[in-house]
Amino acid sequence: MFKSSSGSLSRMKTQETISGYLFLLPLLIMMGTFVFYGLFYVIRLSFYRWDGFMPETMVFRGLKNYLQLFTDPVALTAMINVLIFMVVTVTVQMFLGLIIALLLRPKLQGSRFFKALFYIPVALSTAVIARTFMGLYEPYFGVLNTTLRAIGLESLTRTWLGDPNTALWCIIAANIFQWTGAQMVFYIAGLTTISDGVFEAAQIDGAGFWSTMGRIVWPSLWSTHTTVIVLGMVGAIKTFDIVWLLTQGGPGNATQFPATMLYQAVAQNSQAGYGAAISVVMIFFSVVLAVMQIQFNKRKQEG
């Protein structure tokens, strides 16, 4: 009786394991087909010269695509741009998102309305955001320059998107406007893990807004910070749409990003091999940055 029951238990366990793997199989097939195959294909392609059309025209050129990339001054501009973009957008969005989440934490009248209001840009298409900001930045009749002229600050007017010194910052501003609402949502969710009692105790002890934030909120939200930073960094590396819509990488190459270089190489210049090399470098940096950030936060939490 005992023997038979044990055998049936073991059979059940085996069946469960098999069915578990079978349930995973569709996802593995999909991932294998659309992610891993694509990834390995791109890595392979990065060693070839190819116009992106007929596979028989592919010519092996070893590391030349990478050599071209690492000696291309535009690539250096793109790397510097993405670095500035990453640091500024991630930092500002984090702080703004957290502050808005904190301000909206008490269940005050209208807080739902403001949550929705701050989230609206996230739900809007980037094309809509870009068109709106183009209207702001337009040098002759745009809202920004018209306002500056109207209040007597004509000396501050600029060709915002046409000046290499301001174009990148204009893109950064548009991106912050669009994505701060998303960080706010992450922090609203994160704040629910801190009990109201902690806030009440801090209030009783006389802690103000900034000391509550610095001593209670900030250290309690490390996992949320990690999520926000990793998503922000990876998102920054692949940033394309807002840049393309606002400046197309110009003026000159002043606002080139790795993704705009990649697009120009593949879609405009028919340099699929070179584009693949850019992709591989982008993937490499995304993975390295994400791993570094996760390790850093892990140590921070453990410490």
Next chain:
Amino acid sequence: MKKSITLLMALLVLILTGCGKQESSAGPDGKVVLNWWTWSVPTVEDFVVLKEGFEAKYPNIELRSDVSQMDDYKQKLQVEFSSGAGPEILSVQPGTLLNQYKPFLLDISESAADTLDKLVPAVVEDAKFRSGGDQILMAPLGSASTMFIYYNATYFEQAGITEVPADLESLLDVIARLEAEFPDKLPLTIGLKDGWFNGDVFALFANMVEKGITEKADNGEVKWNDPRFVEAMELLRNLVDLGVIEKEALGVAVYEDSIGMWADGKAVMHVNGGWAIGMLSKPENVNESGQPYADRRGGRATDDDVFGAFPVPNFAGGEPVVLGGIDVGIALNKNLAKDPAKLDAALKLLDYMLVGEGRDYETGRPGAGLIPTLQGVSLDKSIYQDKASSDGVDAIVETTNNNMAGPRGVTSPAVFNQMGVVVQNVVAGNDIKAELDALQRIAE
């Protein structure tokens, strides 16, 4: 449990295999189906009219269309052709677009000979030249050239300007008069934010210095950092120094900003290609379906304002030059050779668009800037009643026919993109020689 797993696996197989349905030559009702892909020529609205007319004439053919924004269009074609498929019919432009898809296009020199014989021989020769060898890979739908200065003739009259500028000196005089008369308006607007436009700007200035020099450089006969290109970029820099072109132009897009400012009356002159010729027609001129021929994007100064056009003066001295030739052509997918029924239907469509009623509509459609390629046919001047607009049409057509310095674009899209970058950097104040050296490096 087993049942549910089997069901799940069956579903997965269906999902993974069910999206590869091949379309046969005939549609569900036995009609031959033709798919025509394009960016904006014809437009979605045009296709409504063209489909109705074509299918009425050929009831056994169904015309389907797909209109995308240019960049999306290129991507879709790349994906489709790479997989051995692609639309039966596609709109193309000579230069980069045609060169990219040449291996996938059908030589129509013999199969469409009856239609091609009715076109202007020089245009057919141009199509042959662009296609390479003796083959013809695109049927020329219309010609166009660039660049022209479109102006508000009503404002010119108010400022006491009686003649359009023909050189730098007279252009500076016109700008000074406009600034005095209309301090709140821009005398001239040009959109230098767009790469596609700036490549043309580079080529135009270079051809002012020497006709055909961009073609020579494209063929490797002249280097892109040759002193003549330096001179061309110095001409451009001089316009910036004189205030004819402002640095603000780097933040202005051709269609999103520049043309709208001019059409709204915020600017008096606007630089664009001959394809904007429809703007010269007054909004009261409408076609059979009630659409105005003037595609006055962004609005219009007033309904009564008269618009005119003249070629950009040659700042190096001499006659103005333009670049262009065939602007839009219709190409057939090489795969049609394997399907006689579809090929026959496609050839009927070509004839309809180049010689028949489709041509009447397409080259006379609202906002059309295409100069007809059919022998003995010109633009319909009846919709350009005012002297300035009528003279503007003559100036565009005559310059296109007589002062063509060379084709738009170059063989390498990377070089063309860099030509645009050079223009932006020169206007921004960068070193001309260094910019041209960078262009030469890209070409190499």
